[in-house]
Amino acid sequence: MTTTEEKQYKILLIGDSDVGKTSIVKRFSDDEFKEDLLCTIGVEFKMKSLNIDDQNITLCIWDTAGQEKFRALISSYYRGAHGIILTYDVTKRETFNNLQYWLNEIESFSTRSDVVMLLVGNKIDKENREVSREEGAEFAKKKAMLFIEASAKTKMGIQQAFEELAHKILETPSLANEADNNKKSNRMNGNTDDKVKFNADQAQPDSGGCSC
């Protein structure tokens, strides 16, 4: 990994099942695409460093499962996210219609009032498009989100999506200055010494948390 001064931001990917969240992350982090990636269970996790305006930052990308059964579980993971990528499938109108549901989830579970939101319309390589670009852009504008159309398969728009999101986070002072330092040092040094905020005095730190 990189220098200790590097800032770390938590990014969450949400959206209906099978809209391509995992593919997007895969394309972004490993520059790969597979048709038959595993259907995510719970959450998955990827780290990726980016250089934005000569600043090295690391994105901790949390990729979530879209199935309804997982939603209660995933709702906990909105906490502390700096950016949220809301994804839909341009070839499935239903996934677009469900966006409001996800926005409500963000409203009730996100802890940061100024969390940056990015709307991604995925799978634009496919021919049977059901949601037009204009529609997506308008919706994003109405809800004050960034917007981009992308294809994890053809690589189009993926890098830009993450860069734009990171840009916006760095432009928001309240977010940029609250980079997630705890976790970084945990990862870097493999210890949990500076869990300052939580249960610093707890004799036995939670070993499993809630298992699911």
Place this chain on the structure above:
Amino acid sequence: MVRSKRIVQHNHDGDDNSFEITDYTLASQWETLISKLEDIINQRLENRKSSTDDTIQFNNTSFQLIYMSPIGDDTKDDLDKISKLKYNGFMNAKNDFQFNVKNNIYKFNTHSSSSYQMENFSNWFGIHEYFLLLALRDNGPNISDLSTIMSAFTIALHHCNCFLPAFVGFDEKRYENFIGYMYAPISKSRLLNEDFFFVKFATESITPSSLTTNQNIAESFEKQLKIFYSKISVDFDDRNWDQFLSLSTTSAKYTYIKNNWDDAEWRYSSNNNNNNNNISNNNSKHNNNNNDDDDDDNQSVSSNYNDNQVFRWGYPMDPINELHLCVMCPPMSSTHVLENDFTSMKTPKSWFIKVLFRKPHNSLFQLCIGVMNVFNSFIESLKTPNLSVNQTLLDYNLKSSDSNNSVNSSSNNKFNQQQQQYQDQQGLMKTMGSLTKSLASSLGSPLVPTERELDLLLRDLFYEKKDPSDIFHFNNIPEDELNSHPSFNKRSADIKRSPIDSLFFSFCMSSLNIQSLLGIQLFWNEFIKEIKWHWSNLVLIPRTFSSAHINVHNCLIFQKLQMINYCIMKKTISLSNQEEQEENSNRDNTSKSVNNDNDGWGFDDDDIVVEQQQQQQLDIDDNDEIQVENPDNSNLKRLKDCYLLYQDREIVVPDTQDFGPMTDDMVHDQLNEISLEQNSEKRIEMQSLSLLSDMQSFKFHNPGSVFEDFIRWHSPADWVTKSNDIEIVKQKLQEEQQKENETNNSDNNDDDDDDISTNDEIQTNDESKGRERKRGYGRDGCLSLRMSRQTTVWRKTWEKAKPIPISKQTPLFNYNEQAEKALSYLENISSDDLLHQMLSVTLTSIATIFTNEKSKSSLSNEYCLGLDFQPIKQLVENYYESVCKDFPIQIPNYSSIKKNDFDSIFKSIQDLENNYSKIISLKTKFNKLDRVVNNLYQDGYCDILDNEFEKIAYLFFGDENFNDEEDGGYAGSRDPENAIPSDTLPNIKEYITRSYSPKPFKSSQTMPHKMYTCITPYECRVATCISEEDI
């Protein structure tokens, strides 16, 4: 250039010559004085903040130079407002009596003697900003020094272009006798309407005893007029005196003063109208519950209401010191003034009302003091970060380590008893009161609360004061509303809170009384004992949620309490289930009954339950041939028109396990754990437990089901139904198979399928077991490409899953473990963490309480102090802004905290308290006269319209002579002064005499002069303002 100045003309004058400049090379004492004055004036005018710091030496005497300004530490706006202030138009009688400073921003902690001065100057003459030079020794300067000083002031003010008056106190009564000077340029052309200058000269000249009769006042007044005349006349002879009188006019003002309010009463918001609405609303709700309500009940309801409306914070006394009812008579020839009562004077008279608020004083800001207490404790706690409350108390020897370890067997009983007492002693509880009731009484309370005080606080917290059926009872208010965000300000959402009226909220509010960190730590310790009692006795913690839904905006302590409550609930349910089962099994098989001799509901029993379940689990795992119980699906939902692939039944949606609430720290730890686990396969396995549980339930409720069936319910998007798509999937699968057959090589790039699927495996995974796949009813379709793989975690988990109902599965949520964890967190919390959370809750709660309006909120009335009143709303916003700006969201380092970091928060709380109590007091007194209330609040005075007069007169004079006249039609047309009882004399009479004459020479232009006389029962003060044309 025309300049004007006032030269001291005094009976003793003539000493001016004693001062003479003889040496022109050295700066004389006089010149030094001038330059010193100039320096100070320039300095003060830069920031225009009151100051008493400057001392001046002159003629071997020390003087203190006071600069008094109404401008607080505030913004440029205020400064501009003051700078633009115009002095009263000379000819406008009414203006002479009005205060011009709109924003009465008093400095919070003014020096006592100087505030005395300021009060007097503003009361006597309406001046708010001035310089005042006071001798530090017993006597003020003598006359010759005085004139030297005045001349120095004159020059200094001119040089600085300063239009403020400067006063010098002189003689023995230097705190009462002043002579002053003010510089203002006069334009020759339009004398009357331009800025002019005046000097006010005040002296105590008439003794109170001589003021009782009109006669004496008239005499004194005439004497003063003569002095006035002598000062402004050029030729002093009797003929001119007559001329002077005929040229002069005198206007009069009479003031009635009302004070001595009943301190206890004002705090009950007498906004009766609103209340009645509320009460009737409430009654109608009550009536729904209880149709027996009759009028008497309503009465009692409304009196209860009043109890609830006690404003617990803010001023302990009425913020309104005095109300002045003033009548202003138009100018008339001065000689007639004193011979007539004002009622006989000619109209139009103008009436207005003026309010004098009490000076803000430190001890009056109850809420702020409470908050400061906690802040102090917070900062104290930062000195030793991460030191637990427990440890501190042990260090202080205030807690025996034994009680720590033993599982409170003794304290259980104690608190159990207490709980009993709560039920029994309702009456006693009410009369005993507690610290919460009166913060004022706690001001003198010791730093560490006594055991008894703690006991009272605890009772107050845990005892249910409200009837459980009360619509304002915590449990009856929807969680969403309790969690709702208090403000318009979005940023503030980042500060953690606790629902209003929740247990932890009450804890924080009670802690406002405790003045030391140690006290709070002791209180917390007792609080936790009580929480432990609730857990071990399985009694729900009062006023705390018990649902699985954790609100991320609530603080961790509240989340933990909610977790404990959830555990209590789960445990109670599971124990009762277990009992039921035992009864059944006892009936079936008595020998197999579990030892259950001790019938207490302790921990141990419960562990047995878990073990039992695990045992059962093992049993099931051992048997490959599972004896499938017939699932009772009668109560379960079905997937509509979705039939099992190989059975003629609809897919049943199974009951699945809850994995319980997740508190912030649990999420944090879990995410940490996931991100630390490098192997993604393992990461997935860690999370597949709930998937396994779902699959087990699904298999149990849908015998004969296959993986595809599960996916159709669990992840409908992975069940491809469009024929096009099906073709694509099939094609791709075929291609892949061919490829694999050809190369028989592994696909190294992909983490997710390290194991290569081979044809053999596909064969073994066939679940159809020879059954024929049926058609129709949602069965047409295939798995999506990603689900079609045979070796995914999904498939593996499915193979692993046995048909088990949730009651026999390994619980996903271990309530014992979670409750113990939560308790351990609460017990071992570090002081800084505790205090930080307490402060977050307190600060956000204050905002909620002051934002919520009674009519619009479902919270209990005592927590709805919000007013639909713009200035107050603005103050709440200001408050919130400063909280968001200055309160650290994370626990800061001690070293990074500076002494004044939180001052703006305190200041805004004070503003809020102060102004809130002002507006409440005004509303109490003026009820529905909103216009009057608004004007009084904003400007300090308000004119009185005809239709308002009656109510205001009633407020001042009571109803003695009102009822009689009411029959005679008292509409607005009635002459207002009839409402004033004839036997009530005005408390203050004031006269302004104006005259015009040329000064200082006959050839000078005619200048305005005036004399201001103020007569109260205790003193008489005269000020003369004399204009002079410069030579």
